[in-house]
Amino acid sequence: SQQGEEDPQALSIQEGENATMNCSYKTSINNLQWYRQNSGRGLVHLILIRSNEREKHSGRLRVTLDTSKKSSSLLITASRAADTASYFCATEGRGTASKLTFGTGTRLQVTL
Amino acid sequence: DAGVIQSPRHEVTEMGQEVTLRCKPISGHDYLFWYRQTMMRGLELLIYFNNNVPIDDSGMPEDRFSAKMPNASFSTLKIQPSEPRDSAVYFCASRGGTSFYNEQFFGPGTRLTVL
Numbered sequence: 001s002q003q004g005e006e007d008p009q010a011l012s013i014q015e016g017e018n019a020t021m022n023c024s025y026k027t028s029i030n031n032l033q034w035y036r037q038n039s040g041r042g043l044v045h046l047i048l049i050r051s052n053e054r055e056k057h058s059g060r061l062r063v064t065l066d067t068s069k070k071s072s073s074l075l076i077t078a079s080r081a082a083d084t085a086s087y088f089c090a091t092e093g094r095g096t097a098s099k100l101t102f103g104t105g106t107r108l109q110v111t112l
Numbered sequence: 113d114a115g116v117i118q119s120p121r122h123e124v125t126e127m128g129q130e131v132t133l134r135c136k137p138i139s140g141h142d143y144l145f146w147y148r149q150t151m152m153r154g155l156e157l158l159i160y161f162n163n164n165v166p167i168d169d170s171g172m173p174e175d176r177f178s179a180k181m182p183n184a185s186f187s188t189l190k191i192q193p194s195e196p197r198d199s200a201v202y203f204c205a206s207r208g209g210t211s212f213y214n215e216q217f218f219g220p221g222t223r224l225t226v227l
Contacts, residue, residue, distance in 0.1 A: 042203055042205075042219055043155075043218040044218070045215035098162070099157060100145075102147075102155040105155075
């Protein structure tokens with residue numbers, strides 16, 4: 001079974017609003033990564049947060065990690081229509097160097 | 113760099129036929145991963161290689177699936193014989209560097225349809 005479960009499964013917002021996606025996982029991790037997938041395309045890496053980090057920023061992206069709750073969130077601020085995609089969290093478990101386990105994904109729709 | 117290259121992009125075949133998917137990782141990357149994505153099961157890791165050696169093939173669904181990496185610039189995933197339930201998008205990804213903290217780069221995928 002998949003390590004990560006994401007919530008919500010689908011999210012629809014208007015351009016300019018913020019979008020928040022959550023990810024929960026089950027075992028200890030080295031790091032957690034977020035990827036974006038546009039329809040019919042491969043996954044693109046967005047941001048990585050290490051297990052000893054609590055928050056990280058990259059442009060309009062903000063990621064938080066709570067290892068005590070085994071959860072992470074991805075915030076996209078001031079969303080744009082081009083942000084429409086599926087977003088996946090992926091965890092690299094301890095003792096499983098390089099092997100990623102992906103969550104179920106959140107489908108984000110940003111409308112004009 | 114052209115990124116991870118996969119071929120073919122689309123494959124339609126009939127049940128029982130052999131299917132071979134190909135991947136060229138990013139030059140210099142020493143890890144290569146094969147994933148399968150379906151609506152029902154999401155994105156699953158099938159197998160991965162480090163320096164051309166298979167490290168973990170626990171995700172390979174059954175003996176009908178096999179993967180090889182004869183050199184650092186080429187890998188194949190073969191399904192023989194194929195079945196309708198193998199229909200999915202198959203992704204290849206590569207990763208470089210010795211740090212734990214490295215991203216994977218994905219190819220565009222091969223959409224496989226088995227009739």
